[in-house]
Amino acid sequence: MTSALFTPLTLRSVEARNRLWVSPLCQYSCEEQDGVPQDWHLVHLGSFARGGAGLVMAEATAIAPEGRISPWDTGIWDDAQRDAWARIVAFIHGQGSLAAIQLAHAGRKASTYREWSGTGSVPASEGGWDTVAPSAVAYEGYAAPAALDEDGIAAVVDAFGEAARRSLEAGFDVLEVHAAHGYLLHQFLSPLSNRREDRWGGPLVGRARLLLHVVRRVREVAGEDVPVFVRVSATDWLEPEGWTLDDTVTVSQWLREAGADLVDTSTGGLVPGVPIPVAPGYQVPHATAIRERSGIAATAVGHIVDAHQAERIVASGQADAVFVGREFMRDPHFPLRAAHDLGTEIDYWPAQYTRASWKARPALTADED
Ligand SMILES: Cc1cc2nc3c(=O)[nH]c(=O)nc-3n(C[C@H](O)[C@H](O)[C@H](O)COP(=O)(O)O)c2cc1C
Secondary structure, three states: OOOOOOOOEEEOOEEEOOOEEEOOOOOOOOOOOOOOOOHHHHHHHHHHHHOOOOEEEEEEEEOOHHHOOOOOOOEOOOHHHHHHHHHHHHHHHHOOOEEEEEEEOOHHHOOEOOOOOOOOEOOHHHOOOOOEEOOOOOOOOOOOOEEOOHHHHHHHHHHHHHHHHHHHHHOOOEEEEEEOOOOHHHHHHOOOOOOOOOOOOOOHHHHOHHHHHHHHHHHHHHOOOOOEEEEEEOOOOOOOOOOOHHHHHHHHHHHHHHOOOEEEEEOOOOOOOOOOOOOOOOOHHHHHHHHHHHOOEEEEEOOOOOHHHHHHHHHOOOOOEEEEOHHHHHOOOHHHHHHHHHOOOOOOOOHHHHHHOHHHHHHOHHHOO
């Protein structure tokens, strides 16, 4: 069978071998708290590449130390981090996947404990730091941030640019700007967290200004060949007071003009405790709306766990590709299994694993050594 999911996708100068992609997944595993990715990250990301993913996106990686969600996050603000990423990227490439990195600043949601180490903000006595945001409005349960001034905002744009440069030096094929899940750039977008009255706040065009500056800077650094994605939360799930799907559609058009190639469509994360209708593929309609109304490529993510479900989303034109998170963690070989489930031929089953392929199954008993 011809599969839409397993049809390659060309973005600028790179081609993803299929449209089943690994969503960014924070591992909070830099035990030295220096932002340098470890063997854990190599095996974690490498196994998805071995498993046949078209694109493997590295986790939310901080563009500056104070932009880390937790002290254990990966970073890309220095050369030691870049060099450690380069080893991981080389392995991903060796397995035939594209390597992407999500560039991030957590803003008022920075300096928090990882799930298994505590809850809430990490105090300075335990390695935490003061956080920044568009306005001095805390996320419920976290320490209050300081509002960024003009110099602070300029430094954020510069840091995204430097992070993009180091990412390219490490060999990444795709750069993603993280503007979702209630982190710094989303905090600027949403009227619930951005109460500024200067040019970085107020109407939509003011609240979107920082994101557009960042994307233009990243595009400048990336040149013409490298795809730039933006992950957005398409809604705060608190409409009309919060950030809405209509806002996202408008800003997606501006993002396209600013040099972005694809909107990676997620939702939520700015405010806790809002009802979210979580169900299989519940964020797919948001991706479809962006794709159809903004004229930019868009991907869907969220509770996509099955080959046929993923195939339907891509084949029906609801999204250009799908990102998958937890199903990849449950089964890093999800694409190899999905190709079998869809009855489609792929030529990237790892040579070392050939005897485990479904095609080789009848020979199993005769072939043990
Ligand atoms: C352990 C874990 C870590 C995550 N880390 C990130 C991250 O670094 N950046 C991001 O944008 N989303 C992150 N997410 C969200 C996922 O990328 C994905 O959007 C979400 O899990 C929904 O997809 P799924 O149902 O396929 O898991 C994370 C989710 C999980 C479960």
